[in-house]
Amino acid sequence: MSSYTGVTGRTYVVTGSASGIGAATTALLRDRGATVIGCDLDDAEIRADLSVAAGRRALVDGVRGYGAIDAVLAVAGGGRTGLLETNYFGAVATLEGLRPLLAQSPAPRAVVVSSTSSLAPADERIVAACLDGDEAAAVAHLEADPEAGGRTGGYGIAKRALNRWVRRMAPTAEWGGAGIALNAVAPGVVDTPAAAWILADDEVRRTVEESSPQPFGGFPGRPEWIAELICWLAGADNRFVTGQIIFADGGTEAAAIGDRHWL
Numbered sequence: 001m002s003s004y005t006g007v008t009g010r011t012y013v014v015t016g017s018a019s020g021i022g023a024a025t026t027a028l029l030r031d032r033g034a035t036v037i038g039c040d041l042d043d044a045e046i047r048a049d050l051s052v053a054a055g056r057r058a059l060v061d062g063v064r065g066y067g068a069i070d071a072v073l074a075v076a077g078g079g080r081t082g083l084l085e086t087n088y089f090g091a092v093a094t095l096e097g098l099r100p101l102l103a104q105s106p107a108p109r110a111v112v113v114s115s116t117s118s119l120a121p122a123d124e125r126i127v128a129a130c131l132d133g134d135e136a137a138a139v140a141h142l143e144a145d146p147e148a149g150g151r152t153g154g155y156g157i158a159k160r161a162l163n164r165w166v167r168r169m170a171p172t173a174e175w176g177g178a179g180i181a182l183n184a185v186a187p188g189v190v191d192t193p194a195a196a197w198i199l200a201d202d203e204v205r206r207t208v209e210e211s212s213p214q215p216f217g218g219f220p221g222r223p224e225w226i227a228e229l230i231c232w233l234a235g236a237d238n239r240f241v242t243g244q245i246i247f248a249d250g251g252t253e254a255a256a257i258g259d260r261h262w263l
């Protein structure tokens with residue numbers, strides 16, 4: 001085991017710890033001397049389905065049983081369970097539910113995993129229902145109009161709403177004012193089971209690679225590369241970065257948006 005300033009001796013909650021980016025982050029943190037309380041559907045310290053209220057409660061109750069925590073990493077996501085329920089409402093419930101425990105740390109940090117899918121245009125009604133915390137309305141809108149999500153569906157909507165939630169919450173008294181850094185990491189295509197539907201089919205892979213180029217690092221990226229970034233953002237050494245949606249995507253976002261933010 002190595003010793004790393006800002007990480008060693010801290011306690012992290014990682015959702016989605018059983019696979020892909022969450023598993024890579026868990027391994028990196030443990031290697032650097034942190035304690036990780038993993039949460040996933042199976043194969044984790046806390047088994048909970050974050051797409052439903054009972055699972056979200058089980059996470060918070062379970063973590064409370066472990067005592068003090070220093071960081072919350074809301075990584076769980078993808079398409080195994082309801083798209084909006086898991087990727088937006090589950091992630092926000094993780095962060096909000098654990099925030100009071102987190103606030104007791106001397107260096108509290110939170111990171112949520114978004115996606116380059118958040119860049120796709122999304123149905124504003126559904127994004128607004130997410131940000132209002134109205135899960136029933138958001139899900140009902142999407143069920144009534146499955147095309148509303150466009151190319152990236154409910155997944156892209158959920159991640160877009162998540163980006164906006166981070167931007168709104170990070171500077172508030174509850175987060176930044178309480179000394180808690182809150183950031184999102186938005187990966188491009190990364191080699192995990194969640195991306196198998198893209199990577200296993202040559203035609204889909206070619207189409208995605210052409211429409212969402214990753215000129216730096218290659219296609220797909222590796223989960224360990226995302227884990228490094230999450231690890232730093234969630235460490236005590238991050239003293240000044242909050243409210244950011246950081247695209248770890250080999251350049252996809254830069255290619256798509258260009259210099260528009262700065263015009």
Ligand SMILES: NC(=O)c1ccc[n+]([C@@H]2O[C@H](COP(=O)([O-])OP(=O)(O)OC[C@H]3O[C@@H](n4cnc5c(N)ncnc54)[C@H](O)[C@@H]3O)[C@@H](O)[C@H]2O)c1
Nearest residue numbers: 016019020021049050051076077078115189190192194195
């Ligand atoms: N792999 C990619 O290309 C990619 C790209 C952009 C964003 N992401 C995001 O990265 C995060 C991690 O995904 P990954 O690529 O490592 O995929 P993955 O499938 O390897 O891991 C996701 C983990 O989340 C868990 N999970 C899913 N639904 C859950 C639920 N309802 N309750 C509890 N746990 C649940 C799964 O069981 C799994 O272990 C997700 O938020 C995903 O949306 C992935």
